[in-house]
Amino acid sequence: xxxxxxxxxxxxxxxxxxxxxxxxxxxxxxxxxxxxxxxxxxxxxxxxxxxxxxxxxxxxxxxxxxxxxxxxxxxxxxxxxxxxxxxxxxxxxxxxxxxxxxxxxxxxxxxxxxxxxxxxxxxxxxxxxxxxxxxxxxxxxxxxxxxxxxxxxxxxxxxxxxxxxxxxxxxxxxxxxxxxxxxxxxxxxxxxxxxxxxxxxxxxxxxxxxxxxxxxxxxxxxxxxxxxxxxxxxxxxxxxxxxxxxxxxxxxxxxxxxxxxxxxxxxxxxxxxxxxxxxxxxxxxxxxxxxxxxxxxxxxxxxxxx
Amino acid sequence: xxxxxxxxxxxxxxxxxxxxxxxxxxxxxxxxxxxxxxxxxxxxxxxxxxxxxxxxxxxxxxxxxxxxxxxxxxxxxxxxxxxxxxxxxxxxxxxxxxxxxxxxxxxxxxxxxxxxxxxxxxxxxxxxxxxxxxxxxxxxxxxxxxxxxxxxxxxxxxxxxxxxxxxxxxxxxxxxxxxxxxxxxxxxxxxxxxxxxxxxxxxxxxxxxxxxxxxxxxxxxxxxxxxxxxxxxxxxxxxxxxxxxxxxxxxxxxxxxxxxxxxxxxxxxxxxxxxxxxxxxxxxxxxxxxxxxxxxxxxxxxxxxx
Numbered sequence: 001x002x003x004x005x006x007x008x009x010x011x012x013x014x015x016x017x018x019x020x021x022x023x024x025x026x027x028x029x030x031x032x033x034x035x036x037x038x039x040x041x042x043x044x045x046x047x048x049x050x051x052x053x054x055x056x057x058x059x060x061x062x063x064x065x066x067x068x069x070x071x072x073x074x075x076x077x078x079x080x081x082x083x084x085x086x087x088x089x090x091x092x093x094x095x096x097x098x099x100x101x102x103x104x105x106x107x108x109x110x111x112x113x114x115x116x117x118x119x120x121x122x123x124x125x126x127x128x129x130x131x132x133x134x135x136x137x138x139x140x141x142x143x144x145x146x147x148x149x150x151x152x153x154x155x156x157x158x159x160x161x162x163x164x165x166x167x168x169x170x171x172x173x174x175x176x177x178x179x180x181x182x183x184x185x186x187x188x189x190x191x192x193x194x195x196x197x198x199x200x201x202x203x204x205x206x207x208x209x210x211x212x213x214x215x216x217x218x219x220x221x222x223x224x225x226x227x228x229x230x231x232x233x234x235x236x237x238x239x240x241x242x243x244x245x246x247x248x249x250x251x252x253x254x255x256x257x258x259x260x261x262x263x264x265x266x267x268x269x270x271x272x273x274x275x276x277x278x279x280x281x282x283x284x285x286x287x288x289x290x291x292x293x294x295x296x297x298x299x300x301x302x303x304x305x306x
Numbered sequence: 307x308x309x310x311x312x313x314x315x316x317x318x319x320x321x322x323x324x325x326x327x328x329x330x331x332x333x334x335x336x337x338x339x340x341x342x343x344x345x346x347x348x349x350x351x352x353x354x355x356x357x358x359x360x361x362x363x364x365x366x367x368x369x370x371x372x373x374x375x376x377x378x379x380x381x382x383x384x385x386x387x388x389x390x391x392x393x394x395x396x397x398x399x400x401x402x403x404x405x406x407x408x409x410x411x412x413x414x415x416x417x418x419x420x421x422x423x424x425x426x427x428x429x430x431x432x433x434x435x436x437x438x439x440x441x442x443x444x445x446x447x448x449x450x451x452x453x454x455x456x457x458x459x460x461x462x463x464x465x466x467x468x469x470x471x472x473x474x475x476x477x478x479x480x481x482x483x484x485x486x487x488x489x490x491x492x493x494x495x496x497x498x499x500x501x502x503x504x505x506x507x508x509x510x511x512x513x514x515x516x517x518x519x520x521x522x523x524x525x526x527x528x529x530x531x532x533x534x535x536x537x538x539x540x541x542x543x544x545x546x547x548x549x550x551x552x553x554x555x556x557x558x559x560x561x562x563x564x565x566x567x568x569x570x571x572x573x574x575x576x577x578x579x580x581x582x583x584x585x586x587x588x589x590x591x592x593x594x595x596x597x598x599x600x601x602x603x604x605x606x607x608x609x610x611x612x
Contacts, residue, residue, distance in 0.1 A: 047400075088392075102307055
């Protein structure tokens with residue numbers, strides 16, 4: 001068993017290899033070629049903390065991956081990062097522990113951003129130029145970087161509840177901080193990255209043809225998009241089962257405004273592209289699936305190992 | 307994050323401290339003072355392998371524990387042990403990974419044996435002298451050692467489907483290998499440790515007053531005791547929910563012969579001892595609960611850490 005530190009992992013990471021691995025994992029997941037374990041969860045409400053344990057195997061791979069991820073939201077006040085944890089790379093031939101990737105959440109951050117970029121590429125209109133970023137945390141920054149890189153979007157607009165953070169992020173991305181209404185009016189592609197539990201983007205802010213990647217709603221109770229906006233849109237989901245349970249799509253399904261059968265999985269879309277009309281609003285609802293962890297951990301492991 | 311090898315873990319282990327920790331964990335679990343995550347499972351049928359991920363936290367502890375355990379039953383043919391995995395000791399204050407106990411299954415083996423001994427002590431008649439061991443694998447050996455140690459039983463009888471293994475184990479334990487019928491007739495306490503999927507011990511083999519600790523049935527489809535035997539007995543379970551789902555008790559409950567309300571949890575029994583009549587047959591149905599992993603991992607961690 002080998003242990004690799006966050007520094008070693010980041011040094012070994014190849015963004016393009018990781019992107020290809022995550023995209024392939026989505027394809028195989030939606031083709032029924034992956035096994036995903038029930039997610040284990042522990043909560044520590046006194047410390048505003050939680051722990052998720054995810055495990056998956058893609059058929060035929062020599063390795064499977066178990067991820068342990070924690071978020072303790074009082075840590076920053078103690079001078080500590082809120083995210084922690086590791087991914088264990090296990091042999092699917094013998095069950096031996098091959099490696100502990102002690103990424104302290106870095107691989108989760110990246111695989112989440114890569115999924116956003118893959119979804120953005122799959123739903124963006126040709127000729128898209130302007131990216132709108134809603135939120136100003138680590139995912140706002142990473143999604144912006146990966147989506148810009150993959151789609152070659154020239155212009156970035158930023159809005160956040162925290163104006164100072166929005167300005168700092170906009171400066172770093174050589175973009176512009178502005179009002180949410182203005183961002184929605186000007187952006188071709190919008191990525192939403194907040195932990196909101198009430199809609200931030202309302203239906204009448206969004207004009208026809210806008211494409212939205214929503215990554216904030218990753219557990220029950222979270223919501224960034226008004227239900228009417230989701231109901232009006234074509235909806236792409238990372239996992240039909242998860243998104244109906246706790247994604248943006250879930251709110252529309254529970255309200256009876258969207259049929260689960262109308263949801264298209266990202267992997268299905270990648271396997272058999274769909275033509276969206278220019279004027280379609282398209283929402284990609286991403287809740288995070290363990291196969292993304294498998295893909296990125298294996299991608300790093302194969303480079304560290306050889 | 308510190309890593310400890312199996313050798314370091316075994317050197318730090320104190321059987322009495324671990325026993326006390328596991329017993330206390332059962333008490334607190336049944337008092338509703340523990341949080342147990344849904345168990346994650348992946349199967350690798352081509353390799354006769356599986357992986358279980360368990361996580362739990364006992365209220366107020368500074369640490370929680372996530373266990374990853376694999377069993378690949380073709381490994382011995384390759385000269386490898388079938389069990390592998392580790393326990394991660396995590397901070398319940400910050401979510402940081404404190405230690406990886408790379409026990410390769412050793413802590414699971416021990417906590418399972420300790421639970422058997424705790425259950426045997428809780429249900430044995432005063433004056434019990436003879437222990438019957440059904441099976442001849444690692445759990446047969448460890449259960450025998452822990453139960454003998456804790457109850458001071460003088461005599462050990464062994465039966466296994468594999469007569470050679472039974473003779474070897476009997477020799478090691480300074481006991482006697484014999485037929486199953488004879489074992490059942492002579493033993494005061496019987497421990498069953500096989501992976502059987504059909505009853506081995508039949509109702510009419512067991513005389514009144516016998517006490518049985520059944521540890522083999524730890525997943526759906528497994529069964530060591532005839533359903534009529536379980537239905538005739540007072541039943542102690544490690545976890546009511548788990549045993550109704552996949553323990554010996556489950557067979558009797560599904561057959562309508564036992565009411566779930568009649569099951570007593572081991573922690574309840576430890577918290578408020580019950581008087582069993584001399585002639586009662588008592589079965590302790592143990593399926594394995596994550597709080598045992600928490601208890602033993604913390605017990606080792608506290609000794610390794612200070």
